[in-house]
Amino acid sequence: MAKYLSFRLLSYAILFFWALAALLPLYWIFCTALKPPLVVLEMPPQLVPSPPTLINFKRLFGTQPVAAPWPLSLLGVPTVPAIWRWLFNSAFVSLVVTFSNVFLATLAGYALAKKRFPASQFLFWLILSMMLVPGQLTVIPLYEMVIRLNWMNTYYALIVPALVGPFAIFLMKQFLQTLPSELLDAAKIDGCSELGVFLRVVLPLAKPGMAVLAIFTFMGEWNDFLWPLIVMNRESMLTLQVGLANLQNVFITDYGLLMAGAAFSAMPMMVVFFLFQRHFVKGITIGALKG
Numbered sequence: 001m002a003k004y005l006s007f008r009l010l011s012y013a014i015l016f017f018w019a020l021a022a023l024l025p026l027y028w029i030f031c032t033a034l035k036p037p038l039v040v041l042e043m044p045p046q047l048v049p050s051p052p053t054l055i056n057f058k059r060l061f062g063t064q065p066v067a068a069p070w071p072l073s074l075l076g077v078p079t080v081p082a083i084w085r086w087l088f089n090s091a092f093v094s095l096v097v098t099f100s101n102v103f104l105a106t107l108a109g110y111a112l113a114k115k116r117f118p119a120s121q122f123l124f125w126l127i128l129s130m131m132l133v134p135g136q137l138t139v140i141p142l143y144e145m146v147i148r149l150n151w152m153n154t155y156y157a158l159i160v161p162a163l164v165g166p167f168a169i170f171l172m173k174q175f176l177q178t179l180p181s182e183l184l185d186a187a188k189i190d191g192c193s194e195l196g197v198f199l200r201v202v203l204p205l206a207k208p209g210m211a212v213l214a215i216f217t218f219m220g221e222w223n224d225f226l227w228p229l230i231v232m233n234r235e236s237m238l239t240l241q242v243g244l245a246n247l248q249n250v251f252i253t254d255y256g257l258l259m260a261g262a263a264f265s266a267m268p269m270m271v272v273f274f275l276f277q278r279h280f281v282k283g284i285t286i287g288a289l290k291g
Contacts, residue, residue, distance in 0.1 A: 083261070
């Protein structure tokens with residue numbers, strides 16, 4: 001019994017220090033964001049901002065005005081600070097891409113997991129092989145398509161190439177494959193159409209997997225930097241990550257301002273994760289136990 005307790009205490013201690021080390025960079029971001037600009041580069045560094053100040057956030061929210069996004073422009077608001085326009089761009093693109101990936105991948109995953117049609121296995125392996133292709137290899141052909149379609153500095157360039165990805169289809173196919181086929185057959189016997197089976201039986205049971213996919217997709221799209229940097233060169237169309245990178249001066253780095261921007265951009269991801277945390281944990285554990 002004593003050995004068991006000592007082992008548990010040691011495990012908890014290791015996990016505690018591991019979690020502490022993982023949270024240290026996040027703490028340092030918020031700590032630096034709350035320091036005055038002249039104190040940021042002090043040596044030795046202050047582990048606790050004394051006194052804490054919001055001056056960096058005031059500077060961040062006072063960025064150069066740009067054209068307001070379409071919801072505000074319809075209300076007669078001509079311009080907004082650039083940080084709010086960047087936030088809208090990132091949120092709009094991330095939400096649209098997340099919704100499209102979850103919906104389309106669930107449809108495709110259901111077809112591949114529960115339907116039998118010619119070349120279904122070949123199609124699944126073809127989708128799986130697409131996951132082996134590095135994303136950097138598709139940048140040049142995608143960029144050429146964007147140029148030909150005249151989509152530069154438009155939301156189409158950010159949304160259309162990311163409408164659904166092979167990983168999303170693979171994840172939902174593997175998740176939906178664990179659902180008992182007897183439930184679908186029973187729904188059909190009761191008179192449900194194919195669409196009714198999908199809407200009334202499959203979707204409610206697929207919520208944990210959809211929540212996991214939503215978290216992964218939203219975080220990936222929110223943090224995307226390379227593709228928005230390539231297809232957006234108008235300041236009002238930049239996403240939050242690219243816009244924050246543009247705040248860096250050529251000759252000097254304003255760490256206080258950059259850390260305030262990093263803290264601001266991290267908050268939506270933290271909110272999304274905590275909102276879906278219950279489904280996320282459930283989605284990971286489903287399928288681990290049988291019976």
